Amino acid sequence: MGYCDEFYKKDNILGYTGDLMDKPTVYFADAGALNPRTVEVNGQQQVLVKFGRITQDHPHKDNIGRGKAHECYSYSISNILQKDGQEQAQECVYGRRELKTIGMREKGGEGEHLSFHRSRHRFESVTSGNIDILALAITAFPNAKDKVHED
Helix, strand or coil, rough: CCCCCCCCCCEEEEEECCCCCCCCEEEECCCCCCCCCEEECCCCCEEEEEEEECCCCCCCHHHHHCCEEECCCCCCEEEECCCCCCCEEEEECCCCHHHHHCCCCCCCCCCCEEEEEEEEEEEECCCCCCCCHHHHHHHHCCCCHHHHCCC
């Protein structure tokens, strides 16, 4: 049995960064489908999104494998333009409270969309043409990153 098998499954693949044919990092997200979990924020019910990623190749070997599955109501991933004209993926949450919820820190005040992770590459969405390739990471990397065990 692998780390967070109930979450790290084909149906939850969101997309990837890196070279599709050469150990891409695979991103996962799950909003609960027909039975979403919610949390009240400022008097409003917000759907909780579980998210994580499988890193297949990285210069730091303790960063390879399944990442910790986090959950919050304001997760997003998008590409941002760098000064050199290249795009790179950026994962964000909304406000310091959310950063604290997922165990991350970043400078910025409440009410700001704050980045907690930048990829080295552009984010590409999952498609019917690449999902089977991306799903290979699930069985190839059943264990948590060594970094996860340090938490």
